[in-house]
Amino acid sequence: MIRPRAKPKVAIEEPTSVPEEPVEQEEPRERDTLQRATGWIRRSLNLGKKPLFPDTTEEPSPEGNPSTGEASKGAPLGDEQTQEMSLFDIHQAQDVPGEKPRRLEAPLRFVLKFDTGLSVTVGDRPGVVGVRQDTDDVELHRIYVKDPTDSIAMEHIEFGVTDGVFWVKDLNTASGTIVQEPGSRSLQCIPYDTYSLVRSSIVTLGTVSFTLH
Known part of the structure; x- marks a missing residue:
């Protein structure tokens, strides 16, 4: 009787597990x-x-100082x-920008041209026209006018500028004051009343007159 041969046992190798290396977590830079x-x-x-x-000017290291x-x-x-x-x-x-400087307006000026050849420039300061000579008055602008006929008073008229408008006022003189605007008839001034004038108006004081420019 023949016995069957025994089959050799084959050793089954179990899979070896490879240890996983720890993954280093990077710092969240x-x-x-x-x-x-x-x-x-x-x-x-x-x-x-x-x-x-x-x-700080130096950029800090997120890991710190390892030592x-x-x-x-x-x-x-x-x-x-x-x-x-x-x-x-x-x-x-x-850095607010500064305001721009305002532009300064030139002061208003008027020129009184007399028929005697006299020409006087006046501004905002009030004044008086007459035959009185007084150069020491600092409050009033005095305009001296020569008058051989004695028709102009010592202080004949007062003048000034209000809101850019030139005006005159008769100071209760004997010969009076007459004003005439361009295109209008002559007007006898009432003493101490104020008369506003435009440029090119003519003002007559006795026998002397001037034109407003």
């Missing part, structure tokens, strides 16, 4: 950079506040590390 950028923008837009401490184990300094300043700015600081920060 991008997140720290974004936080620093947004923090700087928030501080820049906050015009009413300024940082208590200046920002000492200390965390890196110079982190972005938060909103709590700010204080109120003065009006001068706000003005400097905003």
Whole structure:
């Protein structure tokens, strides 16, 4: 009797598990950079506040100092590390442009041209026309007129400028004062009444007259 041969046993190798190497987690550099950028923008837009401490010029390392184990300094300043700015600081920060200087208007002037050849320029200061000579009067602009006929009083008329309009006033003289505007008839002045005149008007004092320019 022939016995069957026994089949050799084949050893089944179990799969060996390879140990997984630990994956090092990198520090979120991008997140720290974004936080620093947004923090700087928030501080820049906050015009009413300024940082208590200046920002560090050296970029801090997110890992810190490995030798000492200390965390890196110079982190972005938060909103709590700010204080109120003065009006001068706000003005400097905003750089507000100054106002443009106003253009100064030239003072108004009138010219009195007498038929005697005399020409006098007057301004806002009131004055008097007559034969009285007084050069020491600082309040009134006195205009001296020669009159051989004695028809002009010592102080014949008073004149002035109000709101850019020239006016005259007879001072109750014997010969009186006559005014005539262009295109109008002559008008005898009532003593102490004010008569507003336009340029090219003619004012007659006794035998002497002048034209307003």
